[in-house]
Amino acid sequence: MSGIDTLPPLRAVIADHGLSARKSLGQNFLLDLNLTAKIARQAGDLSQCDVLEIGPGPGGLTRGLLAEGARRVLAIEKDARCIPALEEIAAAYPGRLEIINGDALEVDPLAHLTPPIRVAANLPYNIGTELLVRWLTPEDWPPFWQSLTLMFQREVAERIVAAPGSKAYGRLAILAQWRSSARIVMSLPPEAFTPPPKVSSAVVHLEALPGPRYPADPAVLSRVVAAAFNQRRKMLRAALKGLAPDIEDRLLAAGIAPTERAEQVGLEQFCALARALARP
Structure with a gap:
């Protein structure tokens, strides 16, 4: 019998340990073990991998990851109330779950x-967004992770996978798509959670690429993209004028019309502009 079969239902765990979700901690618990198992499967073959899980709460996804064969799971949980519930899972899967409060x-x-x-x-x-940006912008690439399988508010998920020309397209799309392959793999309605949030959610799967899609200095690209999208309604010659006195010439050298706006410019062009700005 697998460990997951010996554990009580999550609703019973929450009741036994008094685990009401706290808004201050951004908590919305996913209690359907069929859904958590499906999310775990979206992470790929876990049998030869260690898995990092952030914010496991009462452990629904933790159970799914272990049942799907994760070699080891490291669960980092800020809410000390959840630790006893997670320790029950650790006992059911000896040596495979480490918990950090x-x-x-x-x-x-x-x-x-x-x-x-x-x-x-x-x-x-x-x-969620702060952690994602950290994972996408390490000093060295490839990063420590092979893949990220992450639940976000639907709006954030759409920003990660957005294409040029859409309202969702911006800095997060550039960061995610420059050095990884990102796609939405699941959508979840508010009623899937306890308590139900006011928005829909989605799971995004990102696979790290061996290197960037197009050459660019990460620091220069970050500055260019931040400046462009901080004033996304302005033409680029105005939004980027603080980066170089001859910004129009550099935009033209990168194949970008100075009158275009940030949301019209693709990843390859932003990388070309970063290279143009990096030249003396």
Whole structure:
């Protein structure tokens, strides 16, 4: 009998441990074990991987990851109330679940993980985007992770996979698509969660590429994209004038009309502009 078969239903776990979701922690619990198993499967073959999970709560996705064969799971949970429930899962899967009671923005998980590493999480809404940006912008590439399988608000998920010309297209799309392959793999309605959030959710799967799609200095590209989208209604010659006195010439050198706006410019062109700006 597998460990998941010996554990009580999540609703019973929540009742036994008094785990009402806290808005201050961005908590919305996913209690349907069929759904959590499906999310775990979207992360790919876990049998040879360590998995990092952020914000496991009562452990619905944690159970799914272990049942799907994850070699080891490192679960980082800020809410101390959830630790006893997670320890029950650890007892059902001896030696395969390590729990850290701490803030995911402050804990270095790499001391506890052995490559290859995948990340799978129903991220707390209040830190999800910040964690994603950190994982997409390490000093060295390839990153520590092979893939990220992450739950976001639907609006954030659409920003990650957005194409040029859409309202959702912006800095997050550039960061995600420059060095990874990103796609939405699941959609979930509010009623799938306890308590139901006011918005729909979606799971995004990102696979790390060996290197960037197009050459560019990461720091220069980041500055260009930030400046362009911070004033996305302006023409690029105005939005980017602070980056170089001859910005129109550099835009033209990158094949971009100075009168275009940020949302009209594709990833390849932004990389070309970053290279043009990096030249003396």
